Amino acid sequence: MATDRDTVLEAAVGVLSRRPTAHLDEIARAAGISRATLHRLFPGREALIREVGLLGLQRFAAALDTAAVEDGDAEAALRRLVDAAVPDAALCAFLAGENQLYDDDHVNALWDVQIDRLHALFLRGQQQGVFRIELSAAWLSEAFFDLIAGVGWAIQDGRLAPRDAAFSITELFLGGALRRHAAPNPPNPQHVRPAQRKPIPHE
Structure with a gap:
């Protein structure tokens, strides 16, 4: 029978991310423990939800660290972040x-730290000419995180295969976020000399 806190939290994520109003009995069954054991680990629903939230913030912070989002080219850093964050998309x-x-003031303070790091990544990318400047870095940060969360829901509901998650995020998000470089101006038709025709030989 699973009594490890992290194991129970993982089971809680699987239930609560799909049904936020799920009863503790349902969470206990998903974790393979009794309601009494769940209560011994977490004294109430509020405590359980807070612990799941803290776990999510911890994992997202670890993904930011693994991706080294403060280093190098911003697009490459974002791709690394996708790879690092997708395994915990359900927590997002x-x-x-x-x-x-x-x-929860403590949870909000931790969230601000992580979203500020994400914001700095997009701001650096805009300064590097990678990301579109007409979209604010703050909005890009929120949109990116919500897209990771959406993938978490889609995987749990069977609408997206886990192996396709990273590709789906990067293609969809970068398709809209990358700066669009102007195509070279087409030649002016008035300045194009017509092709010289070869004379037709007379027989």
Whole structure:
């Protein structure tokens, strides 16, 4: 029987990210433990949700570290971040959808640290000429995180294969976020000399 806290938290993520109002009995069953054991580990629903939120922030911070988002080319750093964050996309889905977390000052402070790092990545990318400057770095940060969360929901519901998640995120997000470089001006038809025809030989 699973009694490890992290194992129970992982099971809770699988339930709560899909059904935020799920009862503790359902979470206990998903974790393979009794309601009494769950209560011994977490004294109530509020405590459980807070622990799941803290786990999500911890994992996202670890993904930012693994991706070394402060280093090098911003597009390459973003691609590294996608690879690092996708395995915990369900936790991002939980963070995006659990309103109760917004009332916790400690959780909010940790969230601000992580979103500021993401914001700095997009701001650096704009300064490097990688990301579009008409879209604010703050909006790109929120949109990116919400896209990771959306992938978490899609994987859990069977609408997206886990192996396709990273590709789906990078192609969709970068398709809209990358700076569009102007194509070279086409030649002016008035300045193009007509092709010289070869004379037709007379027989």
